[in-house]
Amino acid sequence: ILAINSDGTIMSLNRIGGHILHIEPKEVIGKHVSEVFGFKPHVLEVINTGKGFENKEFTINTRFGKTQLIKSAIPIINEEGTVEVVINLFRETKNYILQSPKPSHQARFTFDDIIGTSEEIKKVKNQAEALQKGKNSIYYLIIAKN
Numbered sequence: 716i717l718a719i720n721s722d723g724t725i726m727s728l729n730r731i732g733g734h735i736l737h738i739e740p741k742e743v744i745g746k747h748v749s750e751v752f753g754f755k756p757h758v759l760e761v762i763n764t765g766k767g768f769e770n771k772e773f774t775i776n777t778r779f780g781k782t783q784l785i786k787s788a789i790p791i792i793n794e795e796g797t798v799e800v801v802i803n804l805f806r807e808t809k810n811y812i813l814q815s816p817k818p819s820h821q822a823r824f825t826f827d828d829i830i831g832t833s834e835e836i837k838k839v840k841n842q843a844e845a846l847q848k849g850k851n852s853i854y855y856l857i858i859a860k861n
Contacts, residue, residue: 717803723747723759726800735784735807737777761788761801772808783808 718726724747728740743751748758752775761767769787776782786805793799 717758717805719748719758719762719801719803721762721798721800723749723762725751732805735782735805736775737779737782757786758788758801758803761790762798765790765792765796765798767801773805 716727716729717732718728720726724745725743728736728738728743730740733740733743738751749755757768757771757773767788767790770785771787773784773786774781775784784805785808786803789802789804790798791800791802
């Protein structure tokens with residue numbers, strides 16, 4: 716959980732959020748969100764428009780590489796109708812394949828991108844690879860849950 720005030724300043728970050736983002740919560744409280752992440756996050760648009768979002772997929776760069784997240788941003792609106800705080804909820808999605816919200820965008824993954832060592836994963840991966848080697852070129856979508 717990440718709370719950001721109307722100026723874009725980080726008010727709080729819980730321990731688990733810090734772990735996911737690879738940052739120490741105490742070190743970022745009071746800093747502008749753009750300064751901490753090195754880019755202009757979508758949450759700033761929520762501050763400006765007052766329109767939140769739910770369960771959007773994002774990939775961010777952390778100091779240890781790319782991290783895939785599912786995020787929701789909830790604006791808290793004061794009596795004057797302006798955004799006072801945005802609560803940013805997020806979770807890591809290591810085991811999901813990102814799906815583009817627009818049909819014209821496509822992501823390409825290979826069987827090597829599938830993470831997992833269980834017998835079930837190996838079986839599905841082997842079946843999909845065998846089918847893919849057939850005469851017809853077919854694309855497969857494999858969805859895994861934690």
